[in-house]
Amino acid sequence: MPLTVGSKRVLLHSQEKGWTVEPAIIQIDGAHIKSIKTYPNAEQITATSHWYADDLITPGFVDSHTHLSLNFLRGRVAAEQTAGNVVEDLFFKLEEKITAADVSAFARMGAYECLLSGTTFVWDHYYHADAVADAMIQVGLTGTVAATLQDLSGPGKNDWENGLAFTQALNGSDYHAQLGISAALGPHATDTVSEDLWRKIVEVAEKLSLPIHVHVAQSPEEFQRIQTQYGCSPVDFLRRAGVLDSAVDKHLVHMIYVSQKDLSYCKNDSVRLIACPHSQMIFHFPAAYMDWWRMDLNWAVGTDCAASNDSLRVQAEMRTLATWPMTSLGLSSEFSEFRRSATPVQAQGMSALRHTLQSECTLSLNQQNLLNVLFLGTARSKAIHPKVNGLAPGSLANLVVWNWEDPVFWPGHAPLHSLIFSDVQPAMKGIMTLGKWRGTVGDLRRSVLNSNEYKSARREATDRLNTLLNRAGI
Ligand SMILES: [Zn+2]
Structure with a gap:
């Protein structure tokens, strides 16, 4: 039947x-x-x-940016660690010691968490991407897997050729396609990838029609390095390197240190800006989403990872974003002014401003677009996969x-x-x-948690995490 x-x-x-x-x-x-x-x-x-x-x-649901295996760092982004650059100071230190088998074990736990949150398709980005893909297959989660590519700095800097080869092999793999796993190119960030490697990435992306999935302008250090080396912003660097003008899909994650001029370069539906509000509020601070929406840029939502978010529930991210304009009103200079000298006229001004903000975002935050983001991974109604x-x-x-x-x-x-x-x-x-x-x-929930597959996945992940922490001296 x-x-x-x-x-x-x-x-x-x-x-x-x-x-x-x-x-x-x-x-x-x-x-x-x-x-x-x-x-x-x-x-x-x-x-x-x-x-x-x-x-x-x-x-x-579609989670448009995650690192399934980074749940092994859950709860470790403590207040004292967020004072610096958490990716470079903490993540890289542990990631240098991590093995493919560790990634597979941790990613299985992340994949279970996604499924139990209603997410069936993820955009993952990590080292040992073959292990991530295997973990997803074992749990039954589908998605696009990007091997993290970096050649200037970071734990994967000596492994980018393998990552690039894996990406191309994954793209040609019927086995993975049948199990709902497809490939994306995953440059790590603008400052960890050389111009040469950027050129190669764009070339492969165009040849194979693969999307590019990359963190952009996520830290002041990244912004500073690109300014020092190229005299421009990270987004302008991508424009000058031909990435933004390329016809392939671009999935630009975080976009925090970004000017309004930078955003004007992203006015193209092949560019999707990925908002990860809860993660950003923990590892740094939220991007200027209001500008994205005022400019009617294409966007989507991701959880980032349990290390900085503690949750892989993409629908919870959506609930936060759908009411974001009012959060920005609470933090506005107009509201500060009201609190300094509260008058009825100013109260009425706040009310007028509230309506203005709402109408500015009507197009981007209408119900249909929000459902597109949740179920298609794009604010536009045309499928991207x-x-x-x-x-x-x-x-x-x-x-x-x-x-x-x-x-x-x-x-x-x-x-x-x-x-x-x-x-x-x-x-x-x-x-x-x-x-x-x-x-x-x-x-x-009970049936999954009581299954032998889940129990043994959890046991293995716990054992591997204990060994990894010992190796890293943490
Ligand atoms: Zn990320």
Whole structure:
């Protein structure tokens, strides 16, 4: 019997109608969605192998920037360590000692955490990318894997040729493609990659039509180094190096030390700016998202990593961003002025400013765009990955079943709004990737945590972490 999954509430996406919730049956062939039947009749419903009646079925979330294995540093970005450059002072020290087997063990734990958060597709970026891909395959998580490339500094500086070779091999691998793993080029950051290597990366990206996934302007040290060497900003450096003008997709992560002029170079839908708000608030401070939205730049959201975020729940990042304009109002110079000399006129001025900020962001933060970010990994309605296009024929068979009876959806008048603003995780009932249920529907979390696979993955990760910490003298 072919696998068919349906309910009275399925979140669908089309160019014409945008995101809608309709009764539908999803027919699955292997790892992919074969067809969608909307408004099924009674006979078709009876013939459905997995009919969930009132429950809501959606695609899985897309996490547009993460390092699955960096959970081994969870909780170590303590206050005294955030005083410096946490990536260079702490991460690099441990990463120099890490082995491929360690990365695989830690990434498995990250992959489980993603699945249990409703994320089915990630954009990962790390050393030993082959081990990350293996871990994802073992757990059933799909995504784009970028081997971290750096030749000037950092723990991977002597390994970039292997990383580049792996990227090209991954791109040609049917085995990985069938398991939902694709490749991206992963230059580490603007200051850790030489001009020569940047040229090679753009050449390979263009030849193979691969996206470039890179951290940009994430620290004052990076900004200073590029200024000293090239006399320009990190973003302007990318423009001068031909990266921004290249036709390939560019996935620019963090973008903190960025001017408004720099942002004007990013006004192109092949450039996506990736916001990781909670991570940035811990390792540094948030980028100027309001400028991104005022300029209507393409963007998406990521969790970064458990080391600096402590959470891999991308939907929680979205909840923060969706209300971000009001956070910026609370920190505005106008509000400081009000607090210095509070008058009714100034209070009214704040109210007017609130409306102005809201209207400036209406385009970027409208419900349809936010759902695009959550489920497609782009603010635009056009898919950026051929197999991640919502619940549609040709997409990976990745979906989540949500318990409609859970109070987080009640009274049920605005499910699209709930998916953005509610804390929906307790309502997760089941998750499928590549056409396979992960855990038991209706008993998801307990069934995964009690599985032998999870228990042995956790045991191995704990043992390897203890050994790594000993090796690094921490
Ligand atoms: Zn990162």
